[in-house]
Amino acid sequence: MNTILITGATGFLGGAVTVNLLKKSENNRLLLLVRGDSPAEGLSRLQSNLAKFGVAQNLLDTLTTDNILIGDLAEPERFTADPRLDSVTHVLNCAAVASFGANPYIWKVNVEGTFTFASRMNQVSGLKRFIHVGTAMSCAPEANTLVTESKLNTLRDQHIVEYTWSKATVEKMMSEMLPELPLVIARPSIVVGHSDHGCTPSPSIFWVFRMALTLGKFMCELDDRIDVVPVDYCADALELLLTAENVDKSIIHISAGLNSSVTFAEIDKAMAKASGNVPVGKSYQKVNYRELAESKKNFASLFGPCNERIVLRAMNLYGHFSKLNVVFCNEKLLELGMPPSSKFTDYLHHCVTSTQDSTIAELMAVDFK
Numbered sequence: 001m002n003t004i005l006i007t008g009a010t011g012f013l014g015g016a017v018t019v020n021l022l023k024k025s026e027n028n029r030l031l032l033l034v035r036g037d038s039p040a041e042g043l044s045r046l047q048s049n050l051a052k053f054g055v056a057q058n059l060l061d062t063l064t065t066d067n068i069l070i071g072d073l074a075e076p077e078r079f080t081a082d083p084r085l086d087s088v089t090h091v092l093n094c095a096a097v098a099s100f101g102a103n104p105y106i107w108k109v110n111v112e113g114t115f116t117f118a119s120r121m122n123q124v125s126g127l128k129r130f131i132h133v134g135t136a137m138s139c140a141p142e143a144n145t146l147v148t149e150s151k152l153n154t155l156r157d158q159h160i161v162e163y164t165w166s167k168a169t170v171e172k173m174m175s176e177m178l179p180e181l182p183l184v185i186a187r188p189s190i191v192v193g194h195s196d197h198g199c200t201p202s203p204s205i206f207w208v209f210r211m212a213l214t215l216g217k218f219m220c221e222l223d224d225r226i227d228v229v230p231v232d233y234c235a236d237a238l239e240l241l242l243t244a245e246n247v248d249k250s251i252i253h254i255s256a257g258l259n260s261s262v263t264f265a266e267i268d269k270a271m272a273k274a275s276g277n278v279p280v281g282k283s284y285q286k287v288n289y290r291e292l293a294e295s296k297k298n299f300a301s302l303f304g305p306c307n308e309r310i311v312l313r314a315m316n317l318y319g320h321f322s323k324l325n326v327v328f329c330n331e332k333l334l335e336l337g338m339p340p341s342s343k344f345t346d347y348l349h350h351c352v353t354s355t356q357d358s359t360i361a362e363l364m365a366v367d368f369k
Contacts, residue, residue: 001027001028002089003028003029003030003031003088003089003090004021004028004030004090004091004092005031005033005085005088005090005092005121006018006021006033006091006094007091007092007095008033008093008094008095008096009032009033009034009046009094010035010046010049011049011098011202012201012231013094013191013235015053015201016231016232016235017094017235018032018046019053019055020235020239021239022055022062022063023059030063030067031067031088032063032068033069033071033073033079033095034070034071036068036070039065042068042070043063046063052201053197053200053201069082069084073109073113073114073117074113075113076113076116076117077116080117080120085120085124086124086126087126088127089126089127089128089129090127090128090129090130090131091127091129091130091131092131092133092242093117093118093131093132093133094133094238096109096110096114096133096163096167097109097110098204099367099368100161100163100314100318100368102162106163110163110166110167110169111170111173114132114174115177118132118181118183122178127181127182129241129242129243129248130181130184131184131186131238131241132171132183132186134170134171134187135163135187135188136189136227136253136255137189137321138154138164138167138168138171138187139152139168139187140168141324141326142326143323143324145326146258146326146327146328147329148329149251149252149332150251151172151251154168160321171185182248182249184241184249184250185250185251186237186238186252187251187254188229188254188255189227189229189255189256189328190205190227191228191229191231191234192204192205192206192230192231192344192351193231193344193347193350193354194231194232194347194350195230195342195346195347196347197350197354198347198351198352198355199350199351199354199355199363201231202366203355203358203363203364203366204366204367205367206351206355207355207360207363207364207367209271210271210360211311211314211360211364213280214302214303214360215298215302216283217286217287217291217295218286218287218315218319218322219292219315219319219320219322219323220286220319220322220323221323221325222286223263223265224264224322224325225262225263225325225326226263226264226267226322226325227257227261227326228261228262229341230341230342230344233254233342236338240336240337240338244336244337250332252332252333252336253333254330255327255328255329256327256328257331257334257341260343262343264322266345267348268280268281268284269345270344270349271352273349274353289312289315289319292312292315293312296308296311296312303359303360304360305359305361306360310364310368311361311364314367
């Protein structure tokens, strides 16, 4: 039986993959790193998060405090002495400060804490695989390209936000300084919503599409493509990578690729259909940031109560990502037997339904914590 340590199980992607493995608990022993003052509190937080994925209560009740490792990557020294770590066979490191804001913990958690944790697991003699979840954007991709997996050699000024720079940095550190670690770097593209539950588990990033199409203008062309996958597809891929052969020391995109990526025009039509509105279509305008800023007097009426400064900052950041018009090659993943991802437009109606009672400001809070 494998003993699988998962970090980030109270988050979006970590929660989704925990749900997958919990359903197969007869084959796996789960150890879950969770923040909290006690195992009981950590278990409660974990169960509350997993419930957002539609997990039945009787399955949630199979989790006990024995599955909980209280700790925080911001303070790895508080849990790395736990003897249970020496029995771990597989690690799924999903934890990170995934904020596009100026969160002071980004470097402390994503780089310093993660590297300390990886160094500790590198000492475990029975460790078979350490899957580190990065981001496809960590490579600072060149615009208008099909991006293949490669090792990183980027500089800070190539990155739009500190988050992607932190992910690039820790990948490089682990690869170069821990050569014996059975490392697999999984780089998801843009993870938005759930195929069945929409944005109930998390509204992360979905609000960007809603905001841009409500405004009728943004920094990309309608014909630009965007590589989006649902969180459950990403979780399935991570589960596959746990036991797939010949993937150690690999870098693998979890992405929509050429066949399942979509254009903003397709998103516009799907969003309109799901909302009962008319597509923006030909009235859409590609604008620069200055032109977006001139619309701020309309934000409250369009988006509901909001902080105009934060909304403008979000538009600037996500606008830069949107106009890259990149697709991330998924051939490595498909060769391992993973089926193609569904298209964002196939399940977008679930995202619309699950967020219809929330304002833009409420939805975007998850990405600017």
